[in-house]
Every structure is written in C-alpha cells, then in structure tokens.
Amino acid sequence: MNLPIANSTVSIVKCESIHDSHRVKKSLEKALDLIGGIETFICRGDTVIVKPNLIKPAHYKTGTITNPFLVEAACRIVKEKGAKKVIVADGAAVGYDTEKAFDEAGLREITKKIDVELFDFKKAERIGVPVPYGRVLHRIKLPRVFLEADIVINIPVMKTHDVFPATLGIKNIKGVIREEDKKRFHKWGLSRAIVDLNKVAFPDLTIVDGTVGMEGLGPTHGEPVNLGVIVVSRDVVAADTVASTIMGIDPSEIEYIKLAEKEGLGCADLSRIEVVGERLENLIRPFKRVKLDFKKYEDKGIFIHERGACSGCRHNMESIITSLEKKGELEYLKGFHIVFGQLSKMPERVRGKLVFIGLCTREYKNKGYYIPGCPPHPEDIMNELKKIK
Ligand code: SF4
Structure with missing residues (x-):
C-alpha cells in the first residue's frame, strides 16, 4: 500500500459483455490505459491483494457481489505485468461464511484456473497498527497478508445501502477488519471509523464494478441494475464521487466521501476530477432509493x-x-x-x-x-x- 496520491483522474468505460471474461478484461485494460496504465504502479515481483465485495454468498447477477469476471480480469492483468503473487481476499459480513461466498461467486474455479490464491480475512493472522491522525480509531488490527502486500486493488460494487445512500470504494475496505470491530465501528461513528481505517488501509487502485449494480434495498436485498460500466481510479475518493454521480446520488450526501476529502484522502470535487473515457453526463442512471414519508x-x-x-x-x-x-x-x-x-x-x-x-x-x-x-x-x-x- 502506498500513500494517498494527488492524481485524481477517473476513467469510465462501458463493459456490457459482463459474462465474458475476455471482453471484461478488454474493458478493464482500456480503463487502466486511460489513467496511465497499470505499469505505472505495478512492479515485477509484487504481491497483489485483490479485494472484491463478497458481502454474503450470492450470485453476481443479483448485484450483491463483485462480478467474478472483473476479479479475474484484474488478476490476469497484474500477473501479465509480472506480479509474483496474487491473492483474492475478503471477509464476508458479520454472520456470513466467506468460503461459501467464494463458492457461490464462482471464484473457487476462476482462481484455480488462473493460479491465484483465495484468502478469507476472517481467518487472518493480525497485526495491530496505529492510525495516524485517527479521529475515532487510534489503533486497529489488520490482516498480516494485507499489510504485507505491495499493492491493494479494491473492487466494490455500485450499490445503494441501508446506512448510507451508497456503498462504494471507501466503504469496501471495511471487509478487512475483524467482526468485532465491524460492530464497534457503528458505536464509534461509522463514517469517521471507515475514513480512519482508510488512512492505514488505503487502496492503490479502485475499480468500481457497475457491470451489475444494486438499487433499492441495498446492499443485499435490492434489485439488480444492469448498468454495464466500470469506474477506475487511483484516488478512491474521486472514484466514489464519480460512481455516486452515475447513480444519481450527490456525493455530498454521503458522509464518508465528504469526510475522506476533508481528511485529505482524495478529491470529492467533480470540477477538479479529470474524467476520461465515457462522458459522465451520458451515463447517469438514477438508482432507486428508499425514501419514506x-x-x-x-x-x-x-x-x-x-x-x-x-x-x-x-x-x-x-x-x-x-x-x-x-x-x-x-x-x-x-x-x-x-x-x-x-x-x-x-x-x-x-x-x-x-x-x-x-x-x-x-x-x-x-x-x-x-x-x-x-x-x-x-x-x-x-x-x-x-x-x-
Ligand atoms: S450523528 Fe447522524 S448517524 Fe450519528 S446518531 Fe446522530 S443522526 Fe445518527
């Protein structure tokens, strides 16, 4: 993991053949080339963690979890660039079995085929790390495997959420912590805790999976949205800002995006983000939100x-x-x-x-x-x- 970067370029690429691993890879390569190419930050011999969203055992067509073909594409691309070791890792939500989530996502077969490891963060050996300038979090136990990786690739899904208007890249990093800390985050102030966590678990690359998103009662009980886009950036705050705009949600409504920008983790100001690839205005598709009187x-x-x-x-x-x-x-x-x-x-x-x-x-x-x-x-x-x- 590196420090937050100043480059707030975000690429948006259409990815409509979402069940075809070869074509998904082509779309991802295009998105990466638009932000300067993956070779600008992957070095030969690197260990890479690919962190999807596997909140619970589910099929990607429901919009609940990351599209496994996108995970496969990210793994193949970093391997081609010389990564020594690639690990697909996540920890399912409290009460769910990550191993079952790997099975239902189809990741067991995919990772075997491309010689990539699968890792359940729930079973990780952990190291306590101090959180610099933490507001509510001063120390947190993170998986050793995560801390020792050279590069972290974060692949959240574009979904509405029961606590926030949307769950995206900054929030997806929460999958690395222990179950007891997931519960504690709510007590400490969820947005602040998530932003503090990102100070020590900042991803090097964020790929927001909008191949199949979720609207309504997200993050697990909503309806799928076949959007067919991916949003890619080295700046997770900028990626979330662009992705929420595509979802028809003003990024300023999402507490953790606002706070992350305030704390210097990235850019949430659309006028200062360089959007490349597809025109953002053409892709806005308001996601249904639960708005009750x-x-x-x-x-x-x-x-x-x-x-x-x-x-x-x-x-x-x-x-x-x-x-x-x-x-x-x-x-x-x-x-x-x-x-x-x-x-x-x-x-x-x-x-x-x-x-x-x-x-x-x-x-x-x-x-x-x-x-x-x-x-x-x-x-x-x-x-x-x-x-x-
Ligand atoms: S600060 Fe906001 S989220 Fe926290 S308890 Fe008050 S209303 Fe709820």
Missing part, C-alpha cells in the same frame, strides 16, 4: 420523530420499515415512538413505547429505551425493538 405510518400507530438526522440513521429507519412492510411484519412497530436525529427533541404527550436511536439522542436515554451507535446497525436496532416487544 414517515408521517404516513402514523395511521398504523407508528410514530417516527426525526429531526436533522444524517443519512446513517435515516437510511436505517427507512430500510427497517421497508423490509418489515415487504414481509408483512409492520405490526412489530405498532405503538412505538421512535426518536432520532441531531436536532431531536423529547416528543410531547407520548402514549406508547418511547425509543431513542443513536448517539444524538443519548441525553434522553433515561426517558425510554435507548439504542446506542452512530448510526446503530439496522440489525441491532431490529433486535432491540423485538426485545422491547
């Missing part, structure tokens, strides 16, 4: 008191309600008054169960039930709500 649930006896919440808490609440509604289980929330947001106040004349969600409401924690976190994880919120029942 909380008022309409009052008829059902569910009262959401939100004031000034950032995207983390708002998205959590929206995805919890939408997924309960989809499963016909909205009854769970009947009789609840749920309070969250930075400007939240104690609601007046409440009859029912009063629940305060997130760090911003902690001053009221003795007035009802309190669920800590910034934002709390949607699963933790749901588990706590069920207990209150």
Whole structure:
C-alpha cells in the first residue's frame, strides 16, 4: 500500500459483455490505459491483494457481489505485468461464511484456473497498527497478508445501502477488519471509523464494478441494475464521487466521501476530477432509493420523530420499515415512538413505547429505551425493538 496520491483522474468505460471474461478484461485494460496504465504502479515481483465485495454468498447477477469476471480480469492483468503473487481476499459480513461466498461467486474455479490464491480475512493472522491522525480509531488490527502486500486493488460494487445512500470504494475496505470491530465501528461513528481505517488501509487502485449494480434495498436485498460500466481510479475518493454521480446520488450526501476529502484522502470535487473515457453526463442512471414519508405510518400507530438526522440513521429507519412492510411484519412497530436525529427533541404527550436511536439522542436515554451507535446497525436496532416487544 502506498500513500494517498494527488492524481485524481477517473476513467469510465462501458463493459456490457459482463459474462465474458475476455471482453471484461478488454474493458478493464482500456480503463487502466486511460489513467496511465497499470505499469505505472505495478512492479515485477509484487504481491497483489485483490479485494472484491463478497458481502454474503450470492450470485453476481443479483448485484450483491463483485462480478467474478472483473476479479479475474484484474488478476490476469497484474500477473501479465509480472506480479509474483496474487491473492483474492475478503471477509464476508458479520454472520456470513466467506468460503461459501467464494463458492457461490464462482471464484473457487476462476482462481484455480488462473493460479491465484483465495484468502478469507476472517481467518487472518493480525497485526495491530496505529492510525495516524485517527479521529475515532487510534489503533486497529489488520490482516498480516494485507499489510504485507505491495499493492491493494479494491473492487466494490455500485450499490445503494441501508446506512448510507451508497456503498462504494471507501466503504469496501471495511471487509478487512475483524467482526468485532465491524460492530464497534457503528458505536464509534461509522463514517469517521471507515475514513480512519482508510488512512492505514488505503487502496492503490479502485475499480468500481457497475457491470451489475444494486438499487433499492441495498446492499443485499435490492434489485439488480444492469448498468454495464466500470469506474477506475487511483484516488478512491474521486472514484466514489464519480460512481455516486452515475447513480444519481450527490456525493455530498454521503458522509464518508465528504469526510475522506476533508481528511485529505482524495478529491470529492467533480470540477477538479479529470474524467476520461465515457462522458459522465451520458451515463447517469438514477438508482432507486428508499425514501419514506414517515408521517404516513402514523395511521398504523407508528410514530417516527426525526429531526436533522444524517443519512446513517435515516437510511436505517427507512430500510427497517421497508423490509418489515415487504414481509408483512409492520405490526412489530405498532405503538412505538421512535426518536432520532441531531436536532431531536423529547416528543410531547407520548402514549406508547418511547425509543431513542443513536448517539444524538443519548441525553434522553433515561426517558425510554435507548439504542446506542452512530448510526446503530439496522440489525441491532431490529433486535432491540423485538426485545422491547
Ligand atoms: S446518531 Fe446522530 S450523528 Fe450519528 S448517524 Fe445518527 S443522526 Fe447522524
């Protein structure tokens, strides 16, 4: 891993033959040539980690995980440039088996065919490293294999998310940490923790996989978007900025992108990013987002008191309600008054169960039930709500 770079060039290339490894490789080569060529940062004899998004066992056509043909293309390209060792590595989300995710993605066969290793970060030997200028993270245990790599290639998928408007490259790096730290990140402030992590786990190259993205209830329950594009940059912040714009999401709405730029990790200002290849304007395809009018649930006896919440808490609440509604289980929330947001106040004349969600409401924690976190994880919120029942 190298230090964050000043070059904020982002290439966008169409990649429409998404099930054909040869053609996916051609598209990736074109995207890399547009940013100066992979030979500008890979040296003969390097060890390279390729980090896809394998959040859970799933098929890439669902948009849940990185397209394995894109992973194969990245591996083949670095091998052709003389990389000594190439390792495809990830750690699935809390509660999911990474090995099963490798199987379902088809990566077991692909990596065998091209003589590349597979590695589950959940089984990694770890080394504690200090986080320079960490805001909430001062030390973190990272996989030895990750720290010892010369080059890290980050391949997130273009997806909507339950905590942020979108999950992209900066967020994808979270896959390297331990399960217990993944949970702690929510307590410490997810955006800040992710940005601190990127200070010690900064990727050398980010390839945003928009071959099949995901909209709606991402990152795992949404619908696939057959977009057929890839976005490539050495600057992960710039890659995320361009990718979110393609998704019709203003990058300034995504806390971790804003913070990452503020902390000097890259450029989030579109006017200062050099976009090469396809014209960005021609590819914008707004991704469906869960945007709820909380008022309409009052008829059902569910009262959401939100004031000034950032995207983390708002998205959590929206995805919890939408997924309960989809499963016909909205009854769970009947009789609840749920309070969250930075400007939240104690609601007046409440009859029912009063629940305060997130760090911003902690001053009221003795007035009802309190669920800590910034934002709390949607699963933790749901588990706590069920207990209150
Ligand atoms: S707890 Fe407050 S600061 Fe944290 S995500 Fe929720 S609204 Fe934002």
